[in-house]
Amino acid sequence: MEIDRRSVERNGSRDGLLFYCVLLLTDYVCTILRGIKVSYPALKEEACYNCLRHGSYKVPLLATFYNEKERSFLPALKNGVSTAKILMNFKPTDQDIVVNADELKSFGSQLYQAAGVPQTDADAVAHLQVETDLHGIHSHGTRALAGYVRGILGGRINPTPNLTVVREGPAFGRVNGDRSLGHVAGKFSMELAIEKAKTAGIGAVGAYATNHFGAASATAMLALEHGMIGFSTSTSGPGVAPFGGKTRVVGNNPFSYAIPAKTEPPILLDMACGVSAWGRVGTRRLYGERLTTGWVLDEEGKETDDPNKAHVLLPMGGAKGYALALAVDALAGPLSGMIATVNQAGDVPLDKQGSGLFYYAINIDSFVPLDEFTEEIDREIHKLRSSPPADGFDQVYFPGELEAMKHAQWSQNGLPLHRDHLQGLADLAGELGVPVFWNG
Numbered sequence: 001m002e003i004d005r006r007s008v009e010r011n012g013s014r015d016g017l018l019f020y021c022v023l024l025l026t027d028y029v030c031t032i033l034r035g036i037k038v039s040y041p042a043l044k045e046e047a048c049y050n051c052l053r054h055g056s057y058k059v060p061l062l063a064t065f066y067n068e069k070e071r072s073f074l075p076a077l078k079n080g081v082s083t084a085k086i087l088m089n090f091k092p093t094d095q096d097i098v099v100n101a102d103e104l105k106s107f108g109s110q111l112y113q114a115a116g117v118p119q120t121d122a123d124a125v126a127h128l129q130v131e132t133d134l135h136g137i138h139s140h141g142t143r144a145l146a147g148y149v150r151g152i153l154g155g156r157i158n159p160t161p162n163l164t165v166v167r168e169g170p171a172f173g174r175v176n177g178d179r180s181l182g183h184v185a186g187k188f189s190m191e192l193a194i195e196k197a198k199t200a201g202i203g204a205v206g207a208y209a210t211n212h213f214g215a216a217s218a219t220a221m222l223a224l225e226h227g228m229i230g231f232s233t234s235t236s237g238p239g240v241a242p243f244g245g246k247t248r249v250v251g252n253n254p255f256s257y258a259i260p261a262k263t264e265p266p267i268l269l270d271m272a273c274g275v276s277a278w279g280r281v282g283t284r285r286l287y288g289e290r291l292t293t294g295w296v297l298d299e300e301g302k303e304t305d306d307p308n309k310a311h312v313l314l315p316m317g318g319a320k321g322y323a324l325a326l327a328v329d330a331l332a333g334p335l336s337g338m339i340a341t342v343n344q345a346g347d348v349p350l351d352k353q354g355s356g357l358f359y360y361a362i363n364i365d366s367f368v369p370l371d372e373f374t375e376e377i378d379r380e381i382h383k384l385r386s387s388p389p390a391d392g393f394d395q396v397y398f399p400g401e402l403e404a405m406k407h408a409q410w411s412q413n414g415l416p417l418h419r420d421h422l423q424g425l426a427d428l429a430g431e432l433g434v435p436v437f438w439n440g
């Protein structure tokens with residue numbers, strides 16, 4: 001298959017058309033080969049080899065999106081032009097270093113272990129953080145790792161917590177997080193919610209006295225492999241203005257719904273109640289970019305687009321985001337045994353410090369047959385995807401779709417991370433005597 005590099009790299013419809021043709025052709029070849037029982041990995045290698053031989057880094061991405069189970073490419077890729085453009089946006093910038101995700105997981109685990117975290121927990125936290133990076137949520141993936149380890153070394157975070165269930169019933173539980181890493185208490189709580197949902201149909205679990213759990217989706221997604229809907233939320237330090245106010249009073253509380261589909265990636269809602277995450281403000285600062293107007297106020301309560309002057313976030317969607325922040329705060333805060341974020345000032349008892357978490361898992365099969373549910377979600381996704389884009393948009397995506405595309409591409413071709421992000425990890429590794437595995 002001959003591919004002209006210049007035409008592949010050109011923007012616009014020709015590019016999209018080329019992708020589309022290669023896709024159809026490859027899919028066609030797949031169909032034929034399936035008939036004569038040639039395994040897919042062989043074809044994938046061949047396709048990648050051909051593409052690389054012709055000097056294009058983009059076409060091998062097609063192989064990345066092959067769905068082994070369904071033996072087809074993700075339908076998103078069959079949309080040609082816009083998909084080609086989206087894929088180009090995932091390529092590294094000159095400020096990035098591309099690392100292997102598995103090596104990063106192992107490296108992250110070594111850093112936690114060097115700080116005294118037992119291997120099982122260290123592996124689990126590093127895994128969840130790198131998965132977060134692979135979804136493109138760099139603000140809440142391994143960039144936070146150095147801060148967590150320093151929290152352990154400084155005595156704020158307990159590396160060897162004794163997680164205990166202090167109250168429970170058939171469908172609920174409450175966990176003492178014992179000042180653990182948030183991912184450790186989060187995984188424990190979600191797994192407890194899943195176990196309860198297996199018999200009760202639903203399991204709801206709160207955890208108190210734990211810490212930052214990164215991206216809300218990381219632990220919400222644990223429910224998916226059990227055919228369940230996962231929900232997670234967390235309290236967060238005061239950093240958002242109440243609607244009509246200008247001081248840091250409300251938590252930028254994140255929450256996530258992970259909803260399984262049948263052949264599509266899950267619908268993944270993962271958002272905080274501020275108009276942006278603080279970590280995203282940090283990302284813009286890192287890349288030397290301005291903020292979007294309406295994100296933050298400065299110390300005097302005036303709007304600014306300068307990430308260095310950002311003092312307080314505004315609530316997402318005005319009064320609605322403010323209301324949502326208080327609603328999820330009630331779950332992860334007072335219901336889980338913590339104080340409400342707005343009351344986090346002055347002397348706070350040790351077991352009320354840090355973050356509160358709240359999870360629920362819904363066992364779909366208890367309500368309707370799992371296949372019936374997931375097929376309907378697939379149909380919903382297909383309808384959304386084929387709905388006409390508004391002016392200025394290439395295509396309609398569903399929540400979680402772009403994240404799934406990034407995950408597929410970066411786990412295969414390497415994860416681009418900002419140099420300063422990696423430098424922060426390298427500095428910590430130097431202090432702990434852990435060897436760094438990347439160059440540059």
Ligand SMILES: NC(=O)c1ccc[n+]([C@@H]2O[C@H](COP(=O)([O-])OP(=O)(O)OC[C@H]3O[C@@H](n4cnc5c(N)ncnc54)[C@H](O)[C@@H]3O)[C@@H](O)[C@H]2O)c1
Pocket residue numbers: 137139140212213214215216217234235236237252253254255268269270271272273274275276277278279280396397398399400401403
């Ligand atoms: N642990 C904490 O204390 C804390 C606090 C704040 C934020 N966070 C995390 O920060 C991350 C970022 O939060 P955010 O509020 O900035 O979210 P965001 O604005 O990046 O995304 C919000 C949601 O919109 C969806 N979305 C975005 N673009 C889309 C498109 N073109 N089409 C369809 N859907 C699209 C995403 O899939 C996501 O579900 C989240 O992972 C959140 O959990 C954590």
